Amino acid sequence: xxxxxxxxxxxxxxxxxxxxxxxxxxxxxxxxxxxxxxxxxxxxxxxxxxxxxxxxxxxxxxxxxxxxxxxxxxxxxxxxxxxxxxxxxxxxxxxxxxxxxxxxxxxxxxxxxxxxxxxxxxxxxxxxxxxxxxxxxxxxxxxxxxxxxxxxxxxxxxxxxxxxxxxxxxxxxxxxxxxxxxxxxxxxxxxxxxxxxxxxxxxxxxxxxxxxxxxxxxxxxxxxxxxxxxxxxxxxxxxxxxxxxxxxxxxxxxxxxxxxxxxxxxxxxxxxxxxxxxxxxxxxxxxxxxxxxxxxxxxxxxxxxxxxxxxxxxxxxxxxxxxxxxxxxxxxxxxxxxxxxxxxxxxxxxxxxxxxxxxxxxxxxxxxxxxxxxxxxxxxxxxxxxxxxxxxxxxxxxxxxxxxxxxxxxxxxxxxxxxxxxxxxxxxxxxxxxxxxxxxxxxxxxxxxxxxxx
Numbered sequence: 001x002x003x004x005x006x007x008x009x010x011x012x013x014x015x016x017x018x019x020x021x022x023x024x025x026x027x028x029x030x031x032x033x034x035x036x037x038x039x040x041x042x043x044x045x046x047x048x049x050x051x052x053x054x055x056x057x058x059x060x061x062x063x064x065x066x067x068x069x070x071x072x073x074x075x076x077x078x079x080x081x082x083x084x085x086x087x088x089x090x091x092x093x094x095x096x097x098x099x100x101x102x103x104x105x106x107x108x109x110x111x112x113x114x115x116x117x118x119x120x121x122x123x124x125x126x127x128x129x130x131x132x133x134x135x136x137x138x139x140x141x142x143x144x145x146x147x148x149x150x151x152x153x154x155x156x157x158x159x160x161x162x163x164x165x166x167x168x169x170x171x172x173x174x175x176x177x178x179x180x181x182x183x184x185x186x187x188x189x190x191x192x193x194x195x196x197x198x199x200x201x202x203x204x205x206x207x208x209x210x211x212x213x214x215x216x217x218x219x220x221x222x223x224x225x226x227x228x229x230x231x232x233x234x235x236x237x238x239x240x241x242x243x244x245x246x247x248x249x250x251x252x253x254x255x256x257x258x259x260x261x262x263x264x265x266x267x268x269x270x271x272x273x274x275x276x277x278x279x280x281x282x283x284x285x286x287x288x289x290x291x292x293x294x295x296x297x298x299x300x301x302x303x304x305x306x307x308x309x310x311x312x313x314x315x316x317x318x319x320x321x322x323x324x325x326x327x328x329x330x331x332x333x334x335x336x337x338x339x340x341x342x343x344x345x346x347x348x349x350x351x352x353x354x355x356x357x358x359x360x361x362x363x364x365x366x367x368x369x370x371x372x373x374x375x376x377x378x379x380x381x382x383x384x385x386x387x388x389x390x391x392x393x394x395x396x397x398x399x400x401x402x403x404x405x406x407x408x409x410x411x412x413x414x415x416x417x418x419x420x421x422x423x424x425x426x427x428x429x430x431x432x433x434x435x436x437x438x439x440x441x442x443x444x445x446x447x448x449x450x451x452x453x454x
Contacts (some may be wrong), residue, residue: 124173138235146226
């Protein structure tokens with residue numbers, strides 16, 4: 001009871017923080033519900049377009065990982081702004097968009113040229129691409145940003161790169177324009193933006209150019225993001241092969257009726273964290289820590305309950321296993337003691353680890369006095385007999401051979417004629433564990449037989 005009395009202030013804080021967290025979650029849920037667009041928004045498609053959808057229900061999308069716009073999440077599934085837009089268009093039209101991954105802009109363009117994909121969502125428009133692609137209505141946009149080495153003067157225009165090396169992915173949207181209008185810039189093409197950044201970081205190139213959204217998603221390291229490229233703005237498009245005009249018309253009609261509020265909500269969902277975020281206020285930080293504390297306490301309590309139940313289950317299993325093992329040992333001991341002839345078990349060093357009552361009676365001693373002894377340490381045998389028997393035991397352990405022999409053996413009580421046997425025994429893993437053996441007193445055996453015949 002005293003524990004609960006002392007813990008009342010802490011419990012009050014936890015309950016208060018939990019209520020704050022629930023209230024914020026409820027408000028967020030209500031706002032999200034208000035922003036949810038009506039589910040019945042659909043474009044008006046003509047008969048030709050409906051027929052095309054029926055004949056081509058799947059659309060292959062050439063997709064390259066472009067964080068926030070299109071990427072694979074921790075489950076290996078495609079996600080991002082463009083993925084959500086395609087999913088919404090799929091709901092409107094009945095099309096199914098299937099991503100086929102590419103790993104560079106050049107590979108993506110090759111897939112479209114060869115007919116391996118029908119469309120893509122992350123290509124900017126230029127003259128080269130308009131030769132074999134049609135571009136949909138614009139539905140957003142981004143700017144280009146210089147990325148240079150940290151400590152170098154910030155870049156504001158392409159003229160500053162004259163005589164310097166600019167790294168770009170092959171078939172970049174700006175490549176042809178830069179080659180035409182800025183011949184003094186030395187272009188070095190690579191496969192991906194990551195390789196271009198690596199060249200800049202290693203000083204093999206002076207700068208590269210990236211999408212302003214993606215440039216803030218990677219650790220800067222030895223790099224710095226500069227200003228936008230001359231205020232240039234590139235709209236977002238869906239690029240479709242030129243031989244698929246019905247698909248282009250369907251996509252344009254879907255974009256025309258795409259609710260503006262929903263498009264803004266999707267862009268806010270994915271692009272809110274694209275730039276540097278302002279430092280949170282003190283109260284925001286305090287409430288954030290409070291929510292984390294509540295979450296940690298709840299998780300810790302749940303884990304404690306689960307862990308205790310698991311420990312209890314393991315303890316019960318172990319007690320049951322020990323009871324079964326004890327029963328087996330008692331049965332084994334009873335069986336051995338019921339055998340009238342001496343039986344012993346020795347380990348790999350020749351030490352005694354088990355024997356029956358007859359063995360104790362034959363040697364006139366108790367097992368407790370012999371436990372762990374080698375034959376050479378046992379006072380029940382003369383030294384010569386003990387050395388002989390111990391040597392035989394170690395030889396059997398070395399060779400793994402069984403032994404069955406009639407022999408005369410000198411005990412402390414005198415010479416006896418016995419039938420002596422011993423066999424190696426093995427564990428469940430197939431490894432040798434020791435020697436199991438015993439003997440039959442031949443004289444006593446014949447005397448018992450004579451009494452039986454009489």
